Amino acid sequence: MAQIGTDIHPLRVAIVGSGPSGFYAAEALMKSGIVVHLDMLERLPNPYGLVRSGVAPDHPKLKQAIQVFDKIAQSSGFNFIGNVTVGRDIMVAELCQTHHAIIFTCGAESDRKLGIPGEDLPGSYTATEFVGWYNGHVDYRDRVFDLSHETAVIIGQGNVAADVSRILAKDTAELKGTDIAAHALDALSSSRIKKIVIVGRRGPAQAKFSSKELKEFGHLNRCVPHIDPEELVLNPESETELADINNAGSQKNFELFKQFTETAGSAKPSRCIFSFLKSPVEIRGNGKVESIVLEKNRLTGESFQQSARGTGETVELPAGIVFRSIGYRGRPLPGVPFAESQGVFPNTLGRITDQNDNPIPQLYTAGWIKRGPTGIIGTNRACSVETVAAILNDINLLTTTERKSGSEGIYRILKEKKIRHIGFADWKKIDQKEIDLGKAQGKPREKLTSVAEMLKVLD
Amino acid sequence: MATVVTANCNGCRFTDCVAVCPVECFHYDDDMVYIDPDVCIDCSACIPECPVQAIYEEDDLPEELKQWVEINAERAPTLPICGEPMEPLPGAEARKTALGF
Numbered sequence: 001m002a003q004i005g006t007d008i009h010p011l012r013v014a015i016v017g018s019g020p021s022g023f024y025a026a027e028a029l030m031k032s033g034i035v036v037h038l039d040m041l042e043r044l045p046n047p048y049g050l051v052r053s054g055v056a057p058d059h060p061k062l063k064q065a066i067q068v069f070d071k072i073a074q075s076s077g078f079n080f081i082g083n084v085t086v087g088r089d090i091m092v093a094e095l096c097q098t099h100h101a102i103i104f105t106c107g108a109e110s111d112r113k114l115g116i117p118g119e120d121l122p123g124s125y126t127a128t129e130f131v132g133w134y135n136g137h138v139d140y141r142d143r144v145f146d147l148s149h150e151t152a153v154i155i156g157q158g159n160v161a162a163d164v165s166r167i168l169a170k171d172t173a174e175l176k177g178t179d180i181a182a183h184a185l186d187a188l189s190s191s192r193i194k195k196i197v198i199v200g201r202r203g204p205a206q207a208k209f210s211s212k213e214l215k216e217f218g219h220l221n222r223c224v225p226h227i228d229p230e231e232l233v234l235n236p237e238s239e240t241e242l243a244d245i246n247n248a249g250s251q252k253n254f255e256l257f258k259q260f261t262e263t264a265g266s267a268k269p270s271r272c273i274f275s276f277l278k279s280p281v282e283i284r285g286n287g288k289v290e291s292i293v294l295e296k297n298r299l300t301g302e303s304f305q306q307s308a309r310g311t312g313e314t315v316e317l318p319a320g321i322v323f324r325s326i327g328y329r330g331r332p333l334p335g336v337p338f339a340e341s342q343g344v345f346p347n348t349l350g351r352i353t354d355q356n357d358n359p360i361p362q363l364y365t366a367g368w369i370k371r372g373p374t375g376i377i378g379t380n381r382a383c384s385v386e387t388v389a390a391i392l393n394d395i396n397l398l399t400t401t402e403r404k405s406g407s408e409g410i411y412r413i414l415k416e417k418k419i420r421h422i423g424f425a426d427w428k429k430i431d432q433k434e435i436d437l438g439k440a441q442g443k444p445r446e447k448l449t450s451v452a453e454m455l456k457v458l459d
Numbered sequence: 460m461a462t463v464v465t466a467n468c469n470g471c472r473f474t475d476c477v478a479v480c481p482v483e484c485f486h487y488d489d490d491m492v493y494i495d496p497d498v499c500i501d502c503s504a505c506i507p508e509c510p511v512q513a514i515y516e517e518d519d520l521p522e523e524l525k526q527w528v529e530i531n532a533e534r535a536p537t538l539p540i541c542g543e544p545m546e547p548l549p550g551a552e553a554r555k556t557a558l559g560f
Contacts, residue, residue, distance in 0.1 A: 378504035
């Protein structure tokens with residue numbers, strides 16, 4: 001058998017998904033020293049995953065990661081195939097025929113549920129829907145959010161909760177020069193929300209915000225952050241956590257929380273209130289959200305392993321709109337095992353495994369669908385490098401006698417099924433169109449928010 | 460605003476930071492790594508990775524470390540890119556202990 005990874009027999013890899021982990025897997029393969037041809041499949045016409053549709057519009061610097069992705073996309077041996085859904089337009093079994101290995105980097109596109117009564121009432125939304133909506137993601141552009149109430153409650157205390165709260169708290173002047181979707185800017189400009197309550201089940205020493213995101217709340221045009229000083233009373237275990245030299249992030253957060261107790265006299269009209277040690281138990285309302293019932297918690301367990309336990313004592317908070325931001329879950333994909341409890345593809349160091357934990361030949365994974373929804377853009381780089389190391393280790397196992405058809409094989413299948421697909425140069429035309437549309441309005445871009453609009457640019 | 464590598468890196472050069480950098484903004488010499496502020500996107504992913512807490516957001520820098528903003532900006536562009544984690548310098552573990560981490 002001929003060795004793969006040479007000019008005559010390149011290693012052919014299909015990457016499913018074009019967010020950070022997909023691009024970093026591509027980069028690691030390109031740097032591996034062997035000859036690799038890879039096809040990156042993306043269900044949307046646009047690449048970049050959450051860097052485009054997750055990173056908040058008022059964080060443009062983070063989006064410069066796209067320049068790195070574009071550079072990877074220009075490498076020889078890289079091929080982008082957009083507007084193609086794996087598992088529908090082309091099957092995993094088919095990709096196993098056309099490629100030596102498949103890396104699933106399709107992210108965590110669905111949400112964890114609260115599992116409480118009233119969760120599905122109108123006015124109760126997921127952070128994912130809201131983030132997708134303000135970022136012009138094609139799946140969410142038609143969502144309607146009722147912003148006519150004074151109080152919004154956000155469940156969860158991570159960076160997504162911070163983004164949702166900050167976007168709700170900002171005024172039009174703070175958002176209009178960003179790449180926020182026009183429909184969102186329009187709706188937010190008539191928002192009546194004045195009080196945003198961000199609720200965490202554990203205490204201020206355990207909040208998952210990055211201090212960088214937290215700091216931004218101190219610099220908003222019309223909103224101040226606020227915390228009731230009593231919320232910052234710590235149990236001895238949390239004191240121990242904050243005193244730990246390796247817990248600098250939480251220490252910084254706690255210092256910021258302390259500053260947030262001193263804002264009561266501010267003249268700014270809106271408040272962003274951080275509230276700790278509470279879990280939602282019910283969302284109430286007659287046909288729509290009118291209030292949320294929170295149960296007070298206490299922490300149990302040793303330092304760094306404390307969990308929240310309900311005390312039985314509840315408070316009811318009037319609220320017209322609730323967003324839950326308690327973590328993402330991956331979605332199952334036909335032909336790939338799925339670990340229901342964690343919402344990921346079961347794997348060992350990136351090798352997808354069967355129910356007996358044995359690796360399934362050819363199938364690999366990286367990013368949030370591999371390890372769950374933790375970490376930020378760069379975290380995925382280390383994750384993808386680990387997966388690519390597994391592939392390079394397995395190279396003899398991946399060697400086959402028959403020739404793999406790679407891109408050609410994919411195009412043949414798509415042609416038979418009459419699936420319209422686009423390449424990277426096509427995407428760059430759409431990209432340029434968005435930039436041109438934005439220019440007229442003083443925005444870095446105006447995103448096209450439907451597949452049809454994007455494809456029309458190419459006709 | 461930039462992200463800045465400071466004195467604690469000197470003599471350690473653990474490079475855990477490099478593994479999570481989304482944009483390859485780290486550069487290195489024989490002693491430590493530096494961040495190119497023109498390339499860094501201020502994502503802060505590197506900050507919690509450093510075993511000796513050498514990396515800061517610019518506006519969190521203590522007074523005595525403020526000179527490192529300029530040192531990073533000047534040194535980084537003249538040095539090779541550190542695209543992959545490297546072996547820590549000999550003595551890095553001992554220095555980490557001496558620094559109290």
